[in-house]
Amino acid sequence: MTGNDSARLLLRAGRVVTPEGERPAAVAVEDGRVTGVLPHDAPAPPGARVVDYGDAALLPGLVDTHVHVNDPGRTAWEGFATATRAAAAGGITTLLDMPLNSVPPTTTPANLEIKRDVARPQVHTDTGFWGGAVPANAGGLRALHDAGVFGFKCFLSPSGVEEFPELDADGLAAALAELAAFDGLLIVHAEDPGQLAAAPPADGSPRYADFLASRPERAETEAIALLLRLARETGVRVHVLHLSAAGALPLIAAARAEGVRVTAETCPHFLTLTAEEVPDGATEFKCCPPIREAANQDLLWRGLAEGVIDCVVSDHSPCTADLKVPDFGAAWGGIASLQLGLPAVWTAARARGHGLADVARWMATSPARLAGLARKGAIAPGMDADFAVLDPEASFTVDPAALHHRNPVTAYAGRTLRGVVRATWLRGRLIAADGRALERAGTLLRPERTPAAGLARSAPEERTPA
Numbered sequence: 051m052t053g054n055d056s057a058r059l060l061l062r063a064g065r066v067v068t069p070e071g072e073r074p075a076a077v078a079v080e081d082g083r084v085t086g087v088l089p090h091d092a093p094a095p096p097g098a099r100v101v102d103y104g105d106a107a108l109l110p111g112l113v114d115t116h117v118h119v120n121d122p123g124r125t126a127w128e129g130f131a132t133a134t135r136a137a138a139a140g141g142i143t144t145l146l147d148m149p150l151n152s153v154p155p156t157t158t159p160a161n162l163e164i165k166r167d168v169a170r171p172q173v174h175t176d177t178g179f180w181g182g183a184v185p186a187n188a189g190g191l192r193a194l195h196d197a198g199v200f201g202f203k204c205f206l207s208p209s210g211v212e213e214f215p216e217l218d219a220d221g222l223a224a225a226l227a228e229l230a231a232f233d234g235l236l237i238v239h240a241e242d243p244g245q246l247a248a249a250p251p252a253d254g255s256p257r258y259a260d261f262l263a264s265r266p267e268r269a270e271t272e273a274i275a276l277l278l279r280l281a282r283e284t285g286v287r288v289h290v291l292h293l294s295a296a297g298a299l300p301l302i303a304a305a306r307a308e309g310v311r312v313t314a315e316t317c318p319h320f321l322t323l324t325a326e327e328v329p330d331g332a333t334e335f336k337c338c339p340p341i342r343e344a345a346n347q348d349l350l351w352r353g354l355a356e357g358v359i360d361c362v363v364s365d366h367s368p369c370t371a372d373l374k375v376p377d378f379g380a381a382w383g384g385i386a387s388l389q390l391g392l393p394a395v396w397t398a399a400r401a402r403g404h405g406l407a408d409v410a411r412w413m414a415t416s417p418a419r420l421a422g423l424a425r426k427g428a429i430a431p432g433m434d435a436d437f438a439v440l441d442p443e444a445s446f447t448v449d450p451a452a453l454h455h456r457n458p459v460t461a462y463a464g465r466t467l468r469g470v471v472r473a474t475w476l477r478g479r480l481i482a483a484d485g486r487a488l489e490r491a492g493t494l495l496r497p498e499r500t501p502a503a504g505l506a507r508s509a510p511e512e513r514t515p516a
């Protein structure tokens with residue numbers, strides 16, 4: 051279609067998920083923004099294209115703030131075209147790229163520009179960038195912030211790639227002191243290196259139990275305790291990435307109750323897969339921190355239900371199949387799931403009595419808020435017309451070869467999931483339908499900051515020609 055065809059649009063669906071809940075409605079769109087959430091039988095505005103999705107659900111387009119695109123530098127693992135096609139097919143309309151695993155990493159303004167130049171002609175979804183806080187750029191975070199990253203990621207233990215070293219406790223304190231000057235956000239891979247070093251290594255082992263023992267829960271809880279203490283002292287906003295250890299939930303809840311500015315995310319694999327079911331040698335299930343036992347998973351769900359965990363995001367971190375050797379010590383750690391997050395989470399959420407409004411809050415609204423994306427993550431007047439159309443009762447069996455991410459490896463292979471993404475709309479344009487990516491309409495995002503607040507709305511940096 052041409053640009054004009056998307057200027058006026060009316061989408062009808064039996065289950066439209068808005069901040070007020072779920073109801074039959076018609077969503078009016080003009081020039082890429084939602085203009086109204088109307089009664090289901092509302093007449094179409096003159097000249098509007100009307101699409102009726104029947105009984106299906108219309109969710110806000112998902113916002114995935116944790117994606118490793120690896121482009122440039124490790125494009126055999128993934129790339130912007132493949133990752134954003136997978137995202138679009140899976141109902142994601144906005145993704146934020148992690149600063150590591152690409153070469154160069156996003157640790158300087160010049161490197162950010164390299165990443166932007168590579169991404170710009172490729173993106174099917176709106177795309178923004180996290181920066182990295184590493185020892186080499188200490189003192190340079192302000193410049194990277196001003197160049198347009200949404201916040202800073204750091205590791206407290208080795209990241210797995212040599213060009214992105216971790217911060218020690220002094221380095222973490224220094225980064226927080228720097229961020230305090232401009233109200234920056236620090237997002238943290240929280241595993242304590244001392245606890246990891248003290249645990250028995252999994253080198254050479256095909257047994258998942260050995261891998262789990264090598265990444266103990268106390269490595270997470272200890273690192274998170276340190277982070278919370280420093281966040282309390284500095285007043286800096288911090289975010290716990292990919293929380294796996296439910297033992298950290300009381301620490302986070304207590305800190306928040308005291309006024310510490312902390313949020314947390316978990317991932318579809320921690321909510322839907324369990325240590326007990328990982329077969330020997332199945333390193334497509336390896337990630338750090340690890341998938342833990344079913345009892346831990348129950349507590350993560352409780353943390354979500356109680357609001358201690360804010361976001362559910364993919365941590366899509368793929369690699370080539372040859373790096374998933376059947377040795378839990380040597381295999382690359384990372385789970386590829388970008389296209390599957392919504393059905394995976396919905397399948398489990400539904401079984402636990404949660405509704406689509408919960409899923410939309412965890413996977414769209416809260417991640418948008420984390421990143422300060424004021425026009426993303428909800429269906430409401432004034433918001434970007436970003437939608438995921440989900441058939442919540444249909445099911446499918448995961449065939450890795452049918453997914454769009456670059457390497458056909460995923461921990462979800464062969465699983466039957468409920469919830470089929472029928473279509474994805476980005477700013478009023480149809481970018482995917484029935485698993486196929488269509489118009490490439492993504493733009494690069496940068497935070498739009500008001501001088502007073504230090505963080506605020508986001509704005510498209512530029513339009514990418516389709």
Ligand SMILES: [Zn+2]
Binds near residue numbers: 116118148365367
């Ligand atoms: Zn990650």
